[in-house]
Amino acid sequence: MNSKEIRAQFLDFFETKKHKIVPSAPMVIKDDPTLMFTNAGMNQFKEFFLGNSVAKSPRMADTQKCLRVSGKHNDLEEVGKDTYHHTMFEMLGNWSFGDYFKKEAIEWAWELLTDKLQIDKDSLYVSVFEGSKDSDNLEMDNEAYELWSGIVPKDRIIMGNKKDNFWEMGDQGPCGPCSEIHVDIRPAEEKAETSGAFLVNQDHPLVVEIWNLVFMQYNRKADGALEPLPEKHVDTGMGFERLCMVLQGVQSNYDTDVFTPIIREIETITNADYGKNEEIDIAIRVIADHIRAVAFSIADGQLPSNTGAGYVIRRILRRAIRYGFTFLNTKEPFMYRLVNVLTETMGNAFPELKDQRQLIENVVKEEENSFLNTLEQGLVLLDNLVSKAKGKVVQGRKAFELYDTYGFPIDLTALILEEKGYTLDEKGFHEAMKEQKDRSRSASEIAKEDWMVLSDDSEQEFVGYDLLETNVKLVKYRKVTSKKEGEQYQMVFNLTPFYPEGGGQVGDKGYLEAPNGDVVYILDTKKENNEIVHFAKNLPKSTSDTFKAVVDKKQRQRTAANHTATHLLHQALREVLGNHVEQKGSAVHSKYLRFDFSHFSKMTVEELREVENFVNARIEGQLPLDENRSVPMEEALKGGAMALFGEEYGETVRTIRFGQSMELCGGAHVKITSDIWHFKIKSEGAVAAGIRRIEAITYDAVKDFYFHNNRSLFEIKDLLNNAQNPVNAVKALQDENAKLKKEVEQLLKDKAKNLKGDLLAELKEVNGIQFLAKKVDLDAAGIKDLSFEMGNNKNNLFLLFGTEQNGKALLSCYISKELVAEKNLNAGTIVRELGKCIQGGGGGQPFFATAGGKNPAGIEEALSKAEEYLN
Ligand code: SER
Numbered sequence: 001m002n003s004k005e006i007r008a009q010f011l012d013f014f015e016t017k018k019h020k021i022v023p024s025a026p027m028v029i030k031d032d033p034t035l036m037f038t039n040a041g042m043n044q045f046k047e048f049f050l051g052n053s054v055a056k057s058p059r060m061a062d063t064q065k066c067l068r069v070s071g072k073h074n075d076l077e078e079v080g081k082d083t084y085h086h087t088m089f090e091m092l093g094n095w096s097f098g099d100y101f102k103k104e105a106i107e108w109a110w111e112l113l114t115d116k117l118q119i120d121k122d123s124l125y126v127s128v129f130e131g132s133k134d135s136d137n138l139e140m141d142n143e144a145y146e147l148w149s150g151i152v153p154k155d156r157i158i159m160g161n162k163k164d165n166f167w168e169m170g171d172q173g174p175c176g177p178c179s180e181i182h183v184d185i186r187p188a189e190e191k192a193e194t195s196g197a198f199l200v201n202q203d204h205p206l207v208v209e210i211w212n213l214v215f216m217q218y219n220r221k222a223d224g225a226l227e228p229l230p231e232k233h234v235d236t237g238m239g240f241e242r243l244c245m246v247l248q249g250v251q252s253n254y255d256t257d258v259f260t261p262i263i264r265e266i267e268t269i270t271n272a273d274y275g276k277n278e279e280i281d282i283a284i285r286v287i288a289d290h291i292r293a294v295a296f297s298i299a300d301g302q303l304p305s306n307t308g309a310g311y312v313i314r315r316i317l318r319r320a321i322r323y324g325f326t327f328l329n330t331k332e333p334f335m336y337r338l339v340n341v342l343t344e345t346m347g348n349a350f351p352e353l354k355d356q357r358q359l360i361e362n363v364v365k366e367e368e369n370s371f372l373n374t375l376e377q378g379l380v381l382l383d384n385l386v387s388k389a390k391g392k393v394v395q396g397r398k399a400f401e402l403y404d405t406y407g408f409p410i411d412l413t414a415l416i417l418e419e420k421g422y423t424l425d426e427k428g429f430h431e432a433m434k435e436q437k438d439r440s441r442s443a444s445e446i447a448k449e450d451w452m453v454l455s456d457d458s459e460q461e462f463v464g465y466d467l468l469e470t471n472v473k474l475v476k477y478r479k480v481t482s483k484k485e486g487e488q489y490q491m492v493f494n495l496t497p498f499y500p501e502g503g504g505q506v507g508d509k510g511y512l513e514a515p516n517g518d519v520v521y522i523l524d525t526k527k528e529n530n531e532i533v534h535f536a537k538n539l540p541k542s543t544s545d546t547f548k549a550v551v552d553k554k555q556r557q558r559t560a561a562n563h564t565a566t567h568l569l570h571q572a573l574r575e576v577l578g579n580h581v582e583q584k585g586s587a588v589h590s591k592y593l594r595f596d597f598s599h600f601s602k603m604t605v606e607e608l609r610e611v612e613n614f615v616n617a618r619i620e621g622q623l624p625l626d627e628n629r630s631v632p633m634e635e636a637l638k639g640g641a642m643a644l645f646g647e648e649y650g651e652t653v654r655t656i657r658f659g660q661s662m663e664l665c666g667g668a669h670v671k672i673t674s675d676i677w678h679f680k681i682k683s684e685g686a687v688a689a690g691i692r693r694i695e696a697i698t699y700d701a702v703k704d705f706y707f708h709n710n711r712s713l714f715e716i717k718d719l720l721n722n723a724q725n726p727v728n729a730v731k732a733l734q735d736e737n738a739k740l741k742k743e744v745e746q747l748l749k750d751k752a753k754n755l756k757g758d759l760l761a762e763l764k765e766v767n768g769i770q771f772l773a774k775k776v777d778l779d780a781a782g783i784k785d786l787s788f789e790m791g792n793n794k795n796n797l798f799l800l801f802g803t804e805q806n807g808k809a810l811l812s813c814y815i816s817k818e819l820v821a822e823k824n825l826n827a828g829t830i831v832r833e834l835g836k837c838i839q840g841g842g843g844g845q846p847f848f849a850t851a852g853g854k855n856p857a858g859i860e861e862a863l864s865k866a867e868e869y870l871n
Contacts, residue, residue, distance in 0.1 A: 003244045003258045006117075007063055007349065010092045010238070013112050014061035017104075019094055024350075025648055027065040027088070028302040028309055036309045037067040037297075040169060041093030042214075042235040044648070047530050048097045049174035049216050051230040056651055058099035063240060064091045065296055065350070069312055076316070080286035080323070083252035084208050087316055088293035090240035098231035105213050105234040106147045109181060113211070119246060123184045125200050125207075127158040129165035129177035136226055138166070141177045144215070148179065158182075158200050167214040167235075174229065176217040180209045183246050206251060211238040222450050254285050258345070262288045265341045270328040283327035290320035291338045291364075292346075298360045299352040301584065303688050304367050314367065321371050322409050333368035336361045359584075359598055359690055366689035371407070378408035379416070386422055396428020403429075404436065446482040454543060457494045460532055464497040464508065464668070465629070468551040472496060472512075474543050488523075491534045497551050498534055500527040504586035505563055505667045510551040514540050522549075558590040560668040561676040561699040564625075564658065565615060566593050567669075568679070569696065571661050572614035573597055576607055584691050588667065592682070592697050599692045603684050611694075615679040618659060623673045626657040636664060678702040752782065756789050763794065766870045769819065773800040773863040780810055780850065787814035787848065798825070800834070800866040802859035809838035809856040813849050813866075820846045830869070837862040 001009070011021050025044035029035050035043065041064035048055040067088050068075045078085040096105070113119045126148050131140035140159075148157050160180070168175035184196030186206045199207035216233040218226040244256040254263060263274050266284050274284050294304075297313045304314035317335070324330035339361045347354040381402055385394050394417055402408040414424045453476040463470055472493040481487050501507035507525035514520075524535040540547060566586055573581045577599055585596035603611075630652045637643065641655050641662045653664045658673055670676055676698045682705075687693045697705060716726055723729035755776070763770045778786060783801045791797055791814060799814040811834055813827040820826065827849035835841045840853020 001247055003240075003256060004349070006244055006247055007090075007092070007240065009116065010112070010243075011061060011063070013116055014059075014094045014108075017059070017094075017108055019059040019061040020057035022060050022062045024062055024064045026300045027067050027296050028300040030648075035170065036070055036312065038064060039066055039068050039073045040064075040235075041066070041091040041237050042095065042169065042174075042216075045095055045097070045235070046169070046173060049229060049233050049235070050219060050529075052530055055097040058097050059095065060097075061092075061094040063349070064093060066091045067293055067297070069293070069316060076319075079289050080282045082203075083205050083254055083285070084239075084242055084245070086241060086253070086289050086292075088289070088296055092238040092240050092243070094234070094236050096234035098233060101232050101234060102143050102213075102215055103147055105215070105236060106144065106151070106179065109211055109213055109236065110151055113181065117243075117247060119183065121152070123196070124152070125156050125158055125182045125184065125196055126152060127160040127165055127180045127182070127200065129179075130159040130161060132162045132166070134162070135224075136162075138162075138177070138226075141165075141179070141215070144177070144179045155195075155197060158197060160201065164201050167212065168220055172220050172222055174216050174218070174233075174235075175220050175226075176215045178212050178214040181211040181213070182207060182209050183242075185246060185251060208242055209239070210242045210246065211236060222448050254288060259288050261341050261345050262291065262338055265338055266328075269334050269337055270324065270330055272328050279327050283323040286323045287320045287328075287335065287338070290316050291335055291342060294320075294335075294364060295339055295342055295353060295360045296350070298363050299350075299356040303363055303584075303691070317364065317367055318371050318407065318409070321368055322375070322412055325372070325375055326412060326415060331372065333365045333372065335368055336365035339364065362600075362689035363691075374406050374408065375412075378402055378406050378412075381406065382408070382413060382416055386417070386420055389422060392422050394422055394424050396425035396430070397432045399424055400429050400432035400436075403433075446480055449479045451476045451478045451492075455494070460492060460530075461495040462497075462499070462532060463495050464499050464551065465627075467497045468553050468556060470495065470497050470549055471546050472549045473546055474540070477539060477543065487537075489536050489539045491536065491539075492531050493534070493547075493549065496525075496532050496534070497549055498522060498525040498532065499551075499556070499559075499668050500525045500532045502527050503588075503665060503667045504566070505559060505588040506590065508551045508559075509555055510549070512536075512540060513548040513550065514542065514545050555590045556668060557670075557675070558699050558701070559588060560670050562590070562593040562697075563588045563665075563667045564669045564673060565619075565676050565679050565696065565698045566595055567656070567658065567661075567663055567665070568615045568618050568673070568676075569593075569595055569611065569694065570597070570663075572611040573599070573694075575614055576610045577603070591701055592695055594693060594695050596687055596691055596693045598690055600690050602686070603692065608681055608684060612679060612681055619673045619676045619679060621659070621673065623658040625669055625671050627654065627669075629654045631655050636662070675699075680705060748782070752778070752786055752789075756786060756793075759786075760790060760793060763797075766798075766867060768796065769798050769823075769870055770794055770796045771798045771867065771870060773802075773866045775802045775804075775859055775863065778803060779805055780812065783810075783812045784848070787812065790814075791816060798866075798870060800830075800863060802838075802863055804856040804859065807856065809840065809853045809859050811835065811838060811842070811851045811853075811859070811862055815847050817847050830866070834862040834865055837865065 015021055025038055027038050029038060041062065047053045065088065069087050075085045076087060079087055113124065114121050128145045128148060129141040132138045145157065164180065165178055166175065167178045182200045184191065184207045196207050214235040216235050217229055219229055221227055241253040241256060241258050244258055245253050248256050250256055253259065263284055266287055267274055272280050272284060274281060294313055294317045302309050302313055304310055304317060320335060324334060339357055343353045343357050385398050399410060399413050402413060403410050410429060417424050455473065455475050457475050460475065472495055475492045475494050477489055477491045479487060479489055498508040498510060499505065509524065510522045512520045512522065518541060520536050520538060520540050522534045522536055526533050566588055570583055580598060582598045584598055587594040633649055633651060633653050636653050636655050639662055641664045643649060643664055649664060654666055655662050656665050656669055679696060679698050680702050681694055681696045683695045685693055717723060720726055720729040759772060763772050765771065776783065783803060787799050790799060795816055796819055797814065797816045798819065801812045803810050811831055813831050815825050815827045826846040828843045828846060831842045831844065831849045831851040835851030835853055837858035838851065838853030839855040839858065840851055842851025843849055
């Protein structure tokens with residue numbers, strides 16, 4: 001079976017068991033502060049487990065793109081070194097939301113593996129949670145044990161501890177005991193020697209976990225306590241690549257058809273052979289794995305960057321580039337050339353790869369170029385460190401600087417040092433690293449108290465499309481403390497007119513008013529999971545009151561104008577530049593809007609004007625907002641609405657339309673386009689390879705913009721003596737200026753010529769030397785020209801010029817070359833000594849040197865000392 005068939009078999013099987021097959025959620029998570037990337041198939045269903053919302057179907061199954069590179073589940077450092085860990089992988093999963101439980105989950109898993117997929121029963125082991133004696137004090141999972149005992153011999157059931165058999169998504173959230181299924185694919189003779197039961201969970205490459213059946217029963221709270229969930233659920237996850245390994249009869253995930261086409265391409269590009277040398281093999285596996293993680297993230301809209309999720313992606317890519325650089329000798333960008341084969345292998349199951357191929361290639365190539373430069377610079381800096389190292393040990397702190405400032409990886413530093421016969425002070429490196437981590441942790445550290453729940457009203461309705469003011473009741477609140485913001489309170493209401501940050505749009509601000517007139521300001525509004533959280537510096541005095549919640553109307557109007565303008569801008573760009581334009585990011589603030597989009601060259605002035613005209617024509621056209629708050633997703637797509645990759649949409653969506661084009665959007669918009677007033681682009685530039693950014697303003701920001709420009713124009717006109725046509729007046733001034741400049745240059749040349757004649761006449765002989773020491777009114781370059789010109793006319797010259805420029809003193813000494821040799825004179829030594837008179841220093845060559853100082857009053861003294869010196 002090829003991998004495509006295996007994926008289909010899994011989904012078909014669960015479809016026959018009445019599961020709804022759903023699409024993978026995006027791999028990059030945008031609105032959950034506790035998680036950067038999807039790290040398990042269940043992430044998108046977290047709210048169903050917690051009972052915060054109800055699933056449309058009680059049984060679901062899918063294949064989910066996962067990335068385990070940060071937080072609780074982080075496999076990054078394993079990847080490449082072994083044959084069965086990945087950064088990005090597919091997790092096949094089936095779920096029950098308060099529906100079936102352990103019995104069905106166990107029986108169906110067994111049926112699929114042994115009956116449908118025909119995996120030899122004798123190669124399978126299962127594990128069961130043994131309980132824990134710690135503060136959680138959990139009982140052994142007897143139910144699972146009994147169920148498994150009816151299916152497999154007892155010696156194939158392994159009892160497992162909390163680390164292996166109690167699954168938790170993160171520090172908080174749904175969790176529960178689990179049963180894992182492991183497969184032993186060792187050759188028969190090895191099996192005969194040692195039972196696989198001893199090798200389960202022992203990091204043996206051929207005795208690996210393939211499926212984890214989690215029985216969700218608890219919620220881990222912020223304070224660490226376990227709270228039983230209102231209902232019991234099933235969450236299973238099977239490693240797709242590992243399943244392919246077993247079914248395709250190979251001994252490494254990288255030998256399955258998921259990876260072999262990529263590996264063949266790496267071999268072709270780098271001339272390396274896979275399977276001959278362990279170091280080279282590791283490098284090839286790292287590259288084959290990492291290109292998937294990076295390509296899928298970019299397709300999901302997450303570009304490499306210097307912060308957050310973008311930084312994680314950049315580090316993954318750099319890890320791969322470095323392995324190539326060190327072990328495969330790749331000194332040119334090459335990873336971008338793998339995107340094609342990846343798209344051919346996975347593009348059918350994940351069409352976003354096909355659609356975003358060009359962009360992924362461009363971004364990866366640019367990242368490669370810039371990191372290869374860094375690597376080269378780093379090598380130079382490293383040479384420098386080596387030359388300064390005492391006793392063949394390079395200081396750890398210095399290596400840390402190289403890592404921190406230039407992104408130069410520490411293992412590469414260690415490797416290069418080793419080749420040169422040096423060692424690295426690793427202790428110093430780790431100390432410096434720890435200090436930095438402590439610094440950044442304490443800057444952002446957040447302590448969250450548990451929610452104080454006042455009512456069980458779990459339907460938090462957003463009413464802010466229609467109302468900017470309404471009465472609300474507090475449902476729950478908690479205190480959060482961070483270094484950055486200090487103490488704050490977060491509040492959730494039964495309903496709210498406040499728009500939570502999302503879809504690029506900033507959160508609303510405003511205030512709460514208590515019946516006695518007390519006011520609490522709402523500083524920001526954000527979405528956390530499915531709840532709308534309001535941030536404030538303090539709590540209302542009586543939390544049980546009914547409050548008037550009032551959104552800052554002006555801010556909302558401005559933001560709405562910018563949001564609608566963003567949609568019109570998107571349309572305009574597709575119209576003016578072409579349909580390759582896709583949104584790559586947007587930020588809708590009250591003061592401005594920012595829009596990132598795919599396009600490959602700088603926009604011309606004409607194009608920018610056309611785009612502005614397009615948008616302004618629609619503003620003048622007074623197009624009313626035509627919205628539909630609940631359209632089934634499929635219908636919206638059929639109607640031509642464009643969904644963005646990497647955005648998650650529910651079953652029903654809100655569509656909005658101004659004129660022709662229909663879009664999916666949950667944000668705040670104007671009721672009619674004329675409310676935007678006017679649209680003005682302020683800048684256009686590049687943000688990454690193939691991605692441009694426009695910043696623009698609307699509404700009263702445009703008024704301010706024109707007001708300031710107009711005022712400047714009046715001031716300019718005023719300076720131009722009230723010229724009727726200031727443009728012509730400025731042009732005339734520029735012409736006149738150019739003419740005057742030329743005249744001045746000529747005059748200066750003439751002056752220098754005259755000066756040279758005068759000064760040659762002033763020379764006097766001192767000890768057989770033609771000597772002159774004089775203060776002149778020329779700048780440094782002028783003095784230099786003058787000195788060398790005089791030198792062309794006279795031999796045996798010793799010139800010392802002093803000048804005062806902008807309150808600073810300059811000395812300049814010229815000595816004919818024959819004097820330098822015969823009399824052993826050195827201009828450099830002389831100016832250094834004379835520089836003391838002007839409180840400065842200097843140097844240069846024996847025949848010409850200069851000194852600068854801050855005391856012009858000392859120039860005369862220096863000049864007279866020169867003659868004394870020659871005497
Ligand atoms: N959530 C579990 C895991 O990730 C099972 O899906 O292993």
